[in-house]
Amino acid sequence: MNTETMRADNSSSSPLNGLETGQLLDAYRKMAAIRAFEERLHTENLSGDIAGFIHLYAGEEAIAVGVCEHLRESDFIGSTHRGHGHCIAKGCDIKLMMCEIFGKENGLCAGKGGSMHIADLSRGMLGANAIVGGAPSLAIGAALTCKHQGEGMVAVSFTGDGGSNQGTTFEAMNMAVVLKLPVVFVFENNGYAEATAHDYAVGCRDIAARAAGFGLPAEKVDGTDFFAVHEAAARAVARARNGEGPGVIEAVAQRWYGHFEGEACAYFAEGEIEALRQNKDPLKLFRDKAGAVVSADEFKRVDAEVVALIDEAVELARGSALPATDTLLTDVYVSY
């Protein structure tokens, strides 16, 4: 990715964005849970017990969490095929997510959705979405609801660098500007869409600037830096809540695994991922920055907690029943 186009990182005026210890630990816990969830799926997937396509979010944790820390349960998010991180950041039940990915009857979607369609509307999570560019148009709809209800609710869409090129995405941004909707479009620029580099497929090589041309404020931030994402999101979410209209955040952070599990990653330069793990680990960066107020032991305790939680989740998922075959025909219509 052309890093020259990356703007100066939006280093916070107040240290640690004014977050207190409890808030820092909450955010860190979510990021750590996403990491543990994804790494566990990576190994579970090797065992062959997980069906379908799995897209891991490891490496991008700071984006989902940095944004969602500003959201209330009644706010909405739309997501992508790479949706586990967004789900966890928005408060979905981690165990029931795992059950869903295992295709079990007690999964968040009763086993009917799977990894690419995990949703929990009661938490404002409008679903992972296997259509690239699917979330932005749903998010403007959710934002219309927010505007209509007049209670300062907002909607956020997460979209990849690949999805930033979709016509649906551009249409949604224009509509949001025209109707001044309380929505934030977050572009997760992880350098690749499948095996195609951002630098090739995004003709202008600058998602944020292109978005800004649509008439809404757009910022580009380092997506591995929780505090940078968090600060940009603070501005965008506040504007939306205050009725000042939509905004855009482009957050740059590569994924650590293949496009989907099992994919060979031939397009990564040698050592590229190792270097990321060394130098751009969002969790490590968080610990470094927050180390002044949170002790290493506290972080370790959280790390252990989330690993235990994921263990329980996998255990539950493995032990749960498959959906009964008669559920095949239910939930098609509300009325029959």
Add this chain to the structure above:
Amino acid sequence: MNTETMRADNSSSSPLNGLETGQLLDAYRKMAAIRAFEERLHTENLSGDIAGFIHLYAGEEAIAVGVCEHLRESDFIGSTHRGHGHCIAKGCDIKLMMCEIFGKENGLCAGKGGSMHIADLSRGMLGANAIVGGAPSLAIGAALTCKHQGEGMVAVSFTGDGGSNQGTTFEAMNMAVVLKLPVVFVFENNGYAEATAHDYAVGCRDIAARAAGFGLPAEKVDGTDFFAVHEAAARAVARARNGEGPGVIEAVAQRWYGHFEGEACAYFAEGEIEALRQNKDPLKLFRDKAGAVVSADEFKRVDAEVVALIDEAVELARGSALPATDTLLTDVYVSY
């Protein structure tokens, strides 16, 4: 329309863009033919003999002609529902166009297309297109052909201000940049899409700047000034021919009639159209500017010629036969 966003008009360095008398008269003849064609359709339509939806191009003549004067027969253009002007500018047979609009068997499309689908591929005219945002994606395909054939051919798409918002249009611009295609996207900003103002529906109120964000040079010109359009098109077409990639021209010029014939134009301010006819008549502006080298008599002769031509066209169209009903079933497939 927010005229403040209009850039300084690209007044030519050489007077009359270096065009000689013959060339000037050719261009004027086309503009006058478009005008006469459209005004005649306006009256013919009142007679009730013309079926379907008719969208008139009067007031925007300088755009189609200013661009197409740079094109060869082997170059391609894609068009809109408001396509008569583009057809004439690209050299379609005016009489057969009229026959088509009257739904006759000798029409350019054998009566099967009508006003919204006039095409003549032998002239590189890829069809009026009743899908808003239809032309840009076809134009990039034609541009791919041009690039493949390596003979300096180019493709142009014409799209309205309304169509500039379509996802298909944005996708096409990005693709053109990525593949460095020899294509020029011309946006005809006539202030309205149906009854909705550009200022409302184009969130950023600046089609050219928004397009530039996609990574291609974009200029905004006064679309009633043939010479301004012609000069901007010279640059964009030359770049495309030389393999330097795509470009964008936004040309501003209002239509003089309703969105379609019979539409009431309630959204025009009082006197708006009259003022346009007075001050922004593309033909009058042309005559004024070119008056130094072309005499008023010469212009009058051309005016009379085109009126006669349109008379003949209408006469031919009225006298021609309707398509035989067995043609209903032909031309669906090449192979059967």
Add this chain to the structure above:
Amino acid sequence: MTSKTVREAITEALLQEMRRDPSIVLMGEDVRGGAGSAVENLEAWGGVLGVTKGLWSEFGSARVIDTPITESAILGMAAGAAMTGMRPVAELMFADFFGVCFDAIYNQASKFRYMFGGKAKSPMVVRTMIGAGLRAAAQHSQSPYHIFTSVPGLKCVMPANAYDAKGLLIQAIRDDDPVVFCEHKTLYEKAMEVPDESYAIPFGEANILREGSDVSIVAFSSMVYVALEAADVLAREGIAAEIIDPRSSSPLDTDTLVETVEQTGRLVIVDESAARCGVAHDIAAFVSQEAFALLKAPIQIITPPHTPVPFSPALEDVWIPAADRIVRAARTVMRADD
């Protein structure tokens, strides 16, 4: 009870429902018309054919929303609003345009409930114009409701008259599932007595327009009138046709279909949607599987030809299924069991 056109019946349904339920919002291109114009307080269009006229004046821009020409954003926004608590009524001006925006209802709204394990609903309506006859040519004359019908999770309705238009639209708005509501552009001027008060017509209940024991003719939307015309001709020949308008293709009133075939043993289906894989074929397949023993003659399917809609009136008039084709088909099936 007042005489109302289909257009007026639709406007009234929208008006009454919007007064009743503030969560209903309209969105589409020029559903108001005049947004951004210099003329103040202007409702320039009320829809391209005037169907939403007056609604903006009553409900304002927050509930009658003019949009850019971006159908994916219109339908997508409706889907997102529906799943979060609103009842959007989106207008897709011509059904032909579904090609640029189908994902919003094909992969999104219609599937949410199922994909999310029954925990979502998408109470949205897509109002859209279908049909040939206005010389609008190949890209503005289609009736792709067979496609909508084939999508699980979607419902699909196409009223043939003003009474049905009002009652079915009210049902569509109150329905918790996504509904495509198909308005035939040649029917807007058709008038009949329509109650002033609000009423809903349940989906999946056919309307028997005319009873008859010789042959059953099934038709939707504007084809109903062609069928009625044919029935008149047939009556003069002593053939009593029963005319059935299922009104919704999804759900489909299969009971009535079986009942009518029980009575007549002969079925003619006339349908504008498609010459291949259309709604007529769907019904024929259903009847031939489920009521085979009742059939005295082959089912006759009458559709336009497998061609785009031609522009020239001389061709379009032949493209549209005409009464004489129905009459001939009915005669054929009457002869078949002689």
Add this chain to the structure above:
Amino acid sequence: MTSKTVREAITEALLQEMRRDPSIVLMGEDVRGGAGSAVENLEAWGGVLGVTKGLWSEFGSARVIDTPITESAILGMAAGAAMTGMRPVAELMFADFFGVCFDAIYNQASKFRYMFGGKAKSPMVVRTMIGAGLRAAAQHSQSPYHIFTSVPGLKCVMPANAYDAKGLLIQAIRDDDPVVFCEHKTLYEKAMEVPDESYAIPFGEANILREGSDVSIVAFSSMVYVALEAADVLAREGIAAEIIDPRSSSPLDTDTLVETVEQTGRLVIVDESAARCGVAHDIAAFVSQEAFALLKAPIQIITPPHTPVPFSPALEDVWIPAADRIVRAARTVMRADD
């Protein structure tokens, strides 16, 4: 003659045709893979399931074109290139995505010839993956070829084996009309003997996989194997099933359909496309209209249920039509005329 998988047969068809005709270009997402990566000269994917592997290495970026994830631009570009002299083969990775880009073939490429009075042609192929079975859930498992079939001007093919895949793809590329070429994602590994040289299989010619005089079973694509499995069971019961794979749904080999029913008088159609308005319904309607007198029993239609494709293997396996449903249907029609 070498044993080749469906995947290899498709790759070979593309390779041989591209060598023959320089106007053929491929375009799609990651048909090469690796564009813009720091790794030089990389063909990272060759399509998400490896079907176009090797082609970029031979033909380079001018003819094997990686695109952004913008399906409207992909199919639109193909349509524009086709009408101006190229023979594009566009890849729509999953057929489910037609919802974001259908206009390019629905209102554009398929209609040019007709709308322009016979003066255009659009020789383009859309290669696309269909089918359930890979636990890819509701938005990556559909088979909307009934929709493609219903569009006048489009052709639609779905090969069931490697031999057909090669010959039909070569035909699709040489064909002057736009063709949707549907590849079932569960069939790529199926292998059989396939000639090394180039050959084309005409559209509209059914493949009779097995002859039998008791009951005709019509199936496309992966359903052919389910039908064959059922035929084995039926054979053990003394019921001789004829298995017909029409191979293309548009054009459709109606002659063979009538001939087989002439012989058996009993028809079972098994089809994955849709539970409503699907290809099975289309065929049933055709036969029940045109060959009614030949039918000894009601036509049996076997499709998935009218639901989205569920994710959980426990549900998806029940969603896909299985051999035992065909066996039961065949038994039913064998009993019907006893």
